[in-house]
Every structure is written in structure tokens, then in C-alpha cells.
Amino acid sequence: MPVTYEEFADSRLTALLRYAVMLTGDPHLAQDLVQETMVRVQLNWRRVDRADAPERYVRRMLTNQYLDWQRGSWVRRVLLRAEPDEALAVRVDHAEATADRDQVWSWLSRLPRRQRAALVLRYYEDLPDAEIAEVLGCAVGTVRSAISRALATLRAEFVEV
Amino acid sequence: MSDDDIRVFDGSPGPDGSAGGPDPRTVEDELRAAFARHESLAPEAGPLRAAIDRRAVGRRRRRRVAQVAGAALAMLGVLALPTLGRTVGMSPVSEVPAPPLATRPTGPAEPLNFLVLGLDGGDGRSNGHRADTVLMVHVPADRSRLYLVSIPRDLGVEVPEHGFGKLSAAFYLGSHRPGSRPDLAAGAALTERTVTALTGIRFDATATLTYAGLRQLTDAVGGVRVCLPQQVRSYHTARVFPAGCQQLDGAAAQDLLRQRYRLDQGAHDRDRNGQRFAEALLHEVTDPANGLNPVRVAEIVRVLGRNLTLDLDGMTPPELFGTLRTVAAADAVGIGWTYHPDRGPVGQVESLDPAQSRSLFDALQRDTLAEWVDKHPDRVTR
Missing domain, CATH: 1.10.10.10 (Winged helix-like DNA-binding domain superfamily/Winged helix DNA-binding domain)
Known part of the structure; x- marks a missing residue:
């Protein structure tokens, strides 16, 4: 059953944040990890929604992002970016x-x-x-x-x- | 399942060989407890939600700008050109303003159909223009690839308000203005209505290109590489196009796409060459290595002038560009008609096998062309 990105975010964002905290051990990193993943989820929502289980698909995206850490893709983008999200005090x-x-x-x-x-x-x-x-x-x-x-x-x- | 796995560790000795470690259960329970304790570390979802939206908007806009700057020309170089010129004007690449974001909700995408007309007689001959090439371009909702469906120019059709005639003549009937220059937009409009009446397909945009425009466009992108399955000898010039791949400049492209008399299957083979050329041109203009920048685009638009007309029918350029950029990455699928040798006198109209054409038009309407192509591999021309 197709859902919208908004419905998905409403129901799953908190769980994804917790999962990311368990992975990274750090709330700031978790937040950046989830944000980076969910931006991509939103931009590619049609593909995500077509997956058999969107939730699993997104968890895999997020996990891959986390595992890619060493290769620097998201950490470089996220941690070295110029403008911090000041609105997001943790x-x-x-x-x-x-x-x-x-x-x-x-x-x-x-x-x-x-x-x-x-x-x-x-x-x-x-x-x-x-x-x-x-x-x-x-x-x-x-x-x-x-x-x-x-x-x-x-x-x-x-x-x- | 986990219980089984847990037993794997039962009684496993510690690393120092002693069996004095805690019960494996304890390690696992400690783990579960540690995870549960740290759930409270998770940040609030609300502010993050807003930050995600902000960032997605920014990235979507950047992506659109890139599309406009680089691949906007995708629609056979043809559909997008004039609007692109208007959108980005003469500003250098680095200062390209973001085009307005589409206001439509980002629901599931709609399939899109474009009509591309290639006109003969573009050099101001008195007898006016006919549509030599009638090409339907279908973009499925999943944006997986581009389908090019040629319609035979000599097809006998019902032209709205003009009665039965050849499809190619619909353009003439619509555009002819005794004593003054033909109205290309009106010719395109009547051809579009004719094709819609025939196929039941409504078009989201129509582009019309004269041979002169084709020549200019080809030269403007530095020539186009076309691969031919067999040799083509020009009826109009002495030129021979060998089988295989070759780089064509504007004059050569025009020459090639006019040929039908010496081809085995006449206008059908020409349509196929037209599809090959269109796809090659598409790749040419979307290839980032070509670095087609807005300055050059504006120049091309200026050169083409009235040799290219375009009716976007309510689509915004960013919508069009976004779509084309996505689709242009995949190879196009050309679809042709089974050829029936023309036994009648020259000028006799062609007709379509009703069952065959119905199933194709249905597939176009229902956006199920992928399945249709699977069932009719013989109709794929490339």
C-alpha cells in the first residue's frame, strides 16, 4: 500500500533516530545520519515507496550510510559542512x-x-x-x-x- | 531464532582459555539493557523533520539548476531549446538563477507524451510545409526510458474539419495562408489534433522543426554520431552514407533524413533513421562532456529562430527539464510499423493494421509500453 513521505516520516522518524543513536552512540551524529538519509529518502520517495517494505529499505539506506563512514562520504559532507543546523540543539x-x-x-x-x-x-x-x-x-x-x-x-x- | 544462536556461545571459553567469563546470557542482557537505557539519547523528531525538509528543498533546487544548465536540451535538443533560452537567459553558469519550483504537489509522476514534427520545404518554397516526420515521444510514469514511436507520413487519416487525407498533409492544411507565410503553429496544432484523433493520445508538448532548423541544431552541437545498419545512398546528392557509425554535420544529417526513395522500405526506413538520429542527438546534447552552457544554448536558440516552434501546453520548463534529464540517461526504444509492400500507385495512402495499431495506442494510453514491447520485439527498431 503506497504511503506518502509525510506519513512515513510521521510514523518512522523517531524509531530511525533511536536506531541511529544505537549505531553511532552519539545524538549529534545520529541526527546528522538520519537527516542525510531522510533527505535522500524524500528526494527519491517514489523509488523508496516502490520497495516491498519501505521501512526496511530506509533502514538499509541508513545503515549503509553509517557503514560508509570510513570512506568519508557522509561524514565529510555532514561534519565539515559550513553551516551547522543551529535550530537543532541536542x-x-x-x-x-x-x-x-x-x-x-x-x-x-x-x-x-x-x-x-x-x-x-x-x-x-x-x-x-x-x-x-x-x-x-x-x-x-x-x-x-x-x-x-x-x-x-x-x-x-x-x-x- | 535468536535463542538458537545464543546457544552457539554457551560454554565458549574466554580468550585466555579460562571458562571464567560470565554466562553469555548476561552479555546479551547487558546489551539489551544498554540499548534500552540510551533510547533517551535520541533527539526530538520534530525539529529534525523541518531541517530535513529545508535541506531537501535546497538540494532539489540545486539539482534543477544543474538540469537546466547541463541537460535541459534533452528533448531531442528540440523540445527544450527555446524555453531554456528564456529561462536562463545569458547569465553565466555560476549565476544561473534557480528556476521557480514546480507548484504542483510531488505526487506520483504522470506519463508524458510529446509530438515532434519534422517539416519539409523549410527553405521557403511556395508550396508550403508538410510534416515529413511525425514522431511520438513517450515518457512512462516511472521515467525509466524514452519511447520513440514514428507514425508513417503517408498514413491515411481523418483530418479534423478537412476530411480524409495523408497525415503529412495535415500540417499543410493547418498552416497554409494564401499570400502570406505559413503559420507553423497552426500547422502543428492541426497535426496534433489529427494524431490525437487517430491515437486517442493527448500531447503534453509539441515541437516542430524544419530541415533548416535540424541542420542548424546539428551544427550547433558540433555534429551528431549516427550508426546505420546499412549503407544509404542519397537521392538528392551524390553522398553515400556507409553502414556503421559516422559523425554527421548539419548538411549531412539533413541529407540523410530526407532519403526514402532508395531505401528498401521507403519512408519507414527513413523514420527509423530519424529515430536513430534523434537518439544520437539526445545523447549529444545531454552529454556533460559537451558542456553545453546557457550562453551557447541562447545562441542556438537565436540561430534556430522560427525554424523551431514549441508548444509546452502548461508544462513549466523545470518540470520538462527534470523529466528529460532523468530519462535521457537510458537508451531510447524505437518502435516502428510492420512494413507492407506498397503495391498501389505512388501517392496511395497507407493504412495501419487495426489490431496492431490499437494495441500499441492502448499501451501508450495506459502507460504499459514496456509490456507491449516485450510482446512485440519485432516492432522494436533499435
Whole structure:
């Protein structure tokens, strides 16, 4: 059933922002990531709407954007752009307040991005591995090994603490 | 499913070989808890929503400007030319003002149909103009590609208010003004009505080009590369166009597109050559490497003058340019008619196979040309 961009944004924007926070660990980056993705979604809405599941399609766009980080495409555009969006002050107090007891959160930031994305998709979005593989554009086996390596890393951190 | 996977980690030893790590369940629970705790970090959606809209508008405008500056000429170089000149005037590329944004809501796109007429007798001959080439250009709603459908010039048709005649004559009937210069716009209008009556298709824009205009346009873009399946010998000049690809200047293009007498299938083959030429020209004018800038565009427009007339019928130039830019990237599909040897005397009108033409016109109206082409591969001329 076709929906408009407005309906999509109304119903999905908050969820996408949360997902982006889980990926980046940072509200500012999350905001830029979602903004960059949603601008492209809006400009190409017809193509997005034609996808079997627009929501999954957009999540894949956003995830790819995040994974492309290293190659610099969006970070360069977004972070090095001249004009910051002054209208978008972000509340960061929660981050400070919870920092102390959030070792898991800081360990996550040291994981390779793809592993972190796999963890977020399974343990935050609760997606089955087949869908995770679709979002990440890889085989299910690759997803499982990425998650297993990520969990092993985290477990090792636990041991040290 | 996750439960199965979780068990994979059961009892796996820590990296130091000890099995003293916490229960894997704990790691996963910690993860879920950490994610849940940080949901509150997510910024407000409202302000972001507005920022996205602002930015999308800006980018859409930039995209439009790029289209105007670079690929606006897309419509066979023909449809867009005069309006482009008017829109961007003589300003240098860097200062091209953004054209007004379309005011229509950005709903699903409509399929578009254009009519392109190539006129003979463009050099002021007394007997007036006839439409030598009648080309329908169809842009599907999904903007996937361009379809070029030629209509035989000698087709017998009902010309509104003039009775039965050849399609090519509709232009003459409409444009002829005894004792004064022919009214090209009126000729185009009558031809358009005739084609609409025949096909049931309404056109969003009509462009009319004389041979002189064709020559000027070809020269203005620095020639056009055309690929011919077989050799063509000119009936009018001594020129031979070898089979294969060649660069044609304006005079050569005009010569080639006039030829029909020595072609196996007469005017049908000429229509096909016309489609080949139109597509080659389209690629020429949309190729960014050519750097067709507004100054040159304005120059072309000035040179073409009355050799090109255009009726945009309510479309705004940005709408047209945006569409053409998108579509020009893909190869065009040419559609022709099955040829029936003409056994009658010269001048006999042609008729279309009713079933064949009906299905094609229906497909055009319903915007299902892609499926139609799949079913009729023999009708694709390139």
C-alpha cells in the first residue's frame, strides 16, 4: 500500500533516530545520519515507496550510510559542512548522567562498525538473522560470525573488569 | 531464532582459555539493557523533520539548476531549446538563477507524451510545409526510458474539419495562408489534433522543426554520431552514407533524413533513421562532456529562430527539464510499423493494421509500453 513521505516520516522518524543513536552512540551524529538519509529518502520517495517494505529499505539506506563512514562520504559532507543546523540543539545531559555506569556502551564504540550494526539489529531491533543479513547486505553466516566475534570481545571486557 | 544462536556461545571459553567469563546470557542482557537505557539519547523528531525538509528543498533546487544548465536540451535538443533560452537567459553558469519550483504537489509522476514534427520545404518554397516526420515521444510514469514511436507520413487519416487525407498533409492544411507565410503553429496544432484523433493520445508538448532548423541544431552541437545498419545512398546528392557509425554535420544529417526513395522500405526506413538520429542527438546534447552552457544554448536558440516552434501546453520548463534529464540517461526504444509492400500507385495512402495499431495506442494510453514491447520485439527498431 503506497504511503506518502509525510506519513512515513510521521510514523518512522523517531524509531530511525533511536536506531541511529544505537549505531553511532552519539545524538549529534545520529541526527546528522538520519537527516542525510531522510533527505535522500524524500528526494527519491517514489523509488523508496516502490520497495516491498519501505521501512526496511530506509533502514538499509541508513545503515549503509553509517557503514560508509570510513570512506568519508557522509561524514565529510555532514561534519565539515559550513553551516551547522543551529535550530537543532541536542540534549546531551542524559549521556553525562549515565556515562559512569555505561561501560557496555563505551565498549560498543570500540567495535568495528559492521559488528556493532549487527548487534544493534539483533539486540535492539530484534530482527531475525536473515533480515539482518539483508540490511547489511551480506550472508547470514557472515552476520552470525560478526555477532559471535563482537560478543566474544565484549565477554573479554567483562572478564577484565 | 535468536535463542538458537545464543546457544552457539554457551560454554565458549574466554580468550585466555579460562571458562571464567560470565554466562553469555548476561552479555546479551547487558546489551539489551544498554540499548534500552540510551533510547533517551535520541533527539526530538520534530525539529529534525523541518531541517530535513529545508535541506531537501535546497538540494532539489540545486539539482534543477544543474538540469537546466547541463541537460535541459534533452528533448531531442528540440523540445527544450527555446524555453531554456528564456529561462536562463545569458547569465553565466555560476549565476544561473534557480528556476521557480514546480507548484504542483510531488505526487506520483504522470506519463508524458510529446509530438515532434519534422517539416519539409523549410527553405521557403511556395508550396508550403508538410510534416515529413511525425514522431511520438513517450515518457512512462516511472521515467525509466524514452519511447520513440514514428507514425508513417503517408498514413491515411481523418483530418479534423478537412476530411480524409495523408497525415503529412495535415500540417499543410493547418498552416497554409494564401499570400502570406505559413503559420507553423497552426500547422502543428492541426497535426496534433489529427494524431490525437487517430491515437486517442493527448500531447503534453509539441515541437516542430524544419530541415533548416535540424541542420542548424546539428551544427550547433558540433555534429551528431549516427550508426546505420546499412549503407544509404542519397537521392538528392551524390553522398553515400556507409553502414556503421559516422559523425554527421548539419548538411549531412539533413541529407540523410530526407532519403526514402532508395531505401528498401521507403519512408519507414527513413523514420527509423530519424529515430536513430534523434537518439544520437539526445545523447549529444545531454552529454556533460559537451558542456553545453546557457550562453551557447541562447545562441542556438537565436540561430534556430522560427525554424523551431514549441508548444509546452502548461508544462513549466523545470518540470520538462527534470523529466528529460532523468530519462535521457537510458537508451531510447524505437518502435516502428510492420512494413507492407506498397503495391498501389505512388501517392496511395497507407493504412495501419487495426489490431496492431490499437494495441500499441492502448499501451501508450495506459502507460504499459514496456509490456507491449516485450510482446512485440519485432516492432522494436533499435
